[in-house]
Amino acid sequence: MAQPAPTPQSAMRQLNLSRVLHTLAAEGPLSRATVATRIGLTRAAVSTLVETLLRGRLLVEEGPGRSGSVGRPGSQLRLTDRGPCGFGAEIGVDHLAVCAADLRGEIRVRVEKEFRAQHRAPDAVLGELRALARRARAEADGVGLRPAGLAVAVPGLVPRGTTTVLRAPNLGWRDVELAGLLPADLGEVTVHNEASLGGLAELWSRGDPAADGFVYVSAQIGIGACVVLDGRLLSGAHGFAGELGHVPVRPEGPPCGCGGRGCLETYAGEEAVLRAAGIEPGPGVRLGALTARCEAGEPTALRAVRRAGTALGIALSGAVNLLDPRRVVIGGTLTRLAPWLLPPLRRELGRRTAVAAGGRETPLPVTASPLGPDGPLRGAAGLAVRTALDDPARLLAAARGD
């Protein structure tokens, strides 16, 4: 039969509690009155909500704030920097990292390790990750934070709602079930594509996420992407959205590992760019050499990067025509080449998106992500925190159960 179904009454209460938490997370310390106008409830109602949250030690009252204007100054409320925290982890091709963010979203703990995960058995990699997680947990404990969930970033395909890595070409993984290999003492664990989490970090790093919309490109060995429209991440029917790397750039171009031809990755993937610049991509050799040559003005290197930028522009122009984002953000390791990569990218994109541009005030902004390579890790921790904030009942129960 239909399960009891949370009574819509208490559901409303939960929703309002969650709204208070999210409002404070997004706008820092606020008074009860301000929160009330933000979420459209009366001061009286917010008072009782805040009372509940204070009792559960999720909020801290800071006392009367600065009195800039007339009237009694409100008592500032902020999310606690002790108590629940969200963990984020990243499995990169050559590094592992774990971090913890408090409810405000502040990164409080961070441990990482150079580790060539490429073509290593999942057990070995996850063993290292668990060790890092133990250290992070201990450090979090030291500053009064207790785990309330973990999100893991993986450079591969993860079916929606699972903890399985279906394919991670750059790790050499296929059909790897992570369930038993993940840290078990950090609360609920979810696994996501690295580009999706990078995009979420980008979304949350700016004001008014609800009104934002962009295509986030995670360009490194593989090229992933994530699409955010109306402040929501598009994950696709199976959770595989974002395979920008296999969007065709030239239909009869060079064959790609995916079976297609002329995919973006064959032009703008890290290996393709290095090769085009005359650098043999070895296991250690990455973009450092190429950046140096570009800075030195070496023509072959510049040409290779320009070609990649053009290809990115062509692929993105398709995405932009189809999705009408507010902006385009480039993340991943390739951002180190941004000075040389972005101009041709912008030019190509501008040429090919004139129709929709007719209604735009200014040209579509294309920028490198300010978070740089940290995006996915921060996004993971942020997701864990947001998920926690979505379920105040659980947070409060955990506080009581202490």
Add this chain to the structure above:
Amino acid sequence: MAQPAPTPQSAMRQLNLSRVLHTLAAEGPLSRATVATRIGLTRAAVSTLVETLLRGRLLVEEGPGRSGSVGRPGSQLRLTDRGPCGFGAEIGVDHLAVCAADLRGEIRVRVEKEFRAQHRAPDAVLGELRALARRARAEADGVGLRPAGLAVAVPGLVPRGTTTVLRAPNLGWRDVELAGLLPADLGEVTVHNEASLGGLAELWSRGDPAADGFVYVSAQIGIGACVVLDGRLLSGAHGFAGELGHVPVRPEGPPCGCGGRGCLETYAGEEAVLRAAGIEPGPGVRLGALTARCEAGEPTALRAVRRAGTALGIALSGAVNLLDPRRVVIGGTLTRLAPWLLPPLRRELGRRTAVAAGGRETPLPVTASPLGPDGPLRGAAGLAVRTALDDPARLLAAARGD
């Protein structure tokens, strides 16, 4: 100041009223008890909701239904086929149409007219449309339906939330404000891109819209598209999403009117296909001739259509890689060429979407829309009805005010 903000209490009531309406719209006649389990409320609560809706003449009680199983049979409820109705209108390149759908979504009235709108002044076209709307309204009146809103489909760019046509190349319109030209006695009027409404019609024509996700291609003179993921239409930051026609297929291909090169429209637009088949596309000459030649097996015609299918496949493979839809639907006039268009399209799409396909059970279904050229018109009426169902307060007020 912050406006009164509908008190979340009555908001909940409104939401539940709306849920009852939508449940009945989606699943036809149901008993109170069934509705209750569907929306997760108790029978008692649903009884009072239904009471309100019956009083407002939005529902009709049909009495005890067939008693298939044990227990007292429930009294079947259905949405009324008298009372409020949604109007849909379509401004096509060579025809105008207006229809009215009752709350159940049934099309009850339909009037249309051959009318070459191409390069006619908006005033003239809208004058004709208003005349059609008057006739439709009169007919609706005759069967006891009263207007509760109108949605208009236009083959062009409509900024989100406006009634302005920014560009409609195939009508020859630019920056046309329709506000004063639209029928004024049908309730609230909204204007939308034709492909978006076609996609919505497709969405609503199948079971469980909430779980659906697809790319709908509206292929005719211009090629538009609409993306639905998680049962929601993506409209883009400005409302311009869906410009599939200007997705690059071959970056150095023939120049396109948009300023780009090798856009899909230069390969698969109606004019391009006709020309490639050796048919001069005159104002009256459309696809009839081409269909005939394909049926006759004429090689030039077949080659032209095959080429268009391949180009569509290339452009769509980009969209599929990026968005991971559950299926792809082809609508618009070009569906008449489906038997020859779809095979090359499917082949190309299959080749280029292998990565994500690794996680798919079956190949991505690519089908012609069963609604054919009626999609946008039905979608428009459907949208008007759904919008009405979203606001039970207004419907009830209108019923009282009668």
Add this chain to the structure above:
DNA sequence: CTAATTTGTTAACAGCCATGACGAAATACT
């Protein structure tokens, strides 16, 4: 020092839904 403004709290109130019990209307079993 008074008036005006804003904040947070309190008490009375109204709305909404859940709970549990009931009669009604059908089927299933003896």
Add this chain to the structure above:
DNA sequence: AGTATTTCGTCATGGCTGTTAACAAATTAG
């Protein structure tokens, strides 16, 4: 046939939630 069982719709009760309105507290403006 007659009883038990199942399901439906309704009713009275009660709990929870947020609103309204009034008030004291704390600040600025004049």
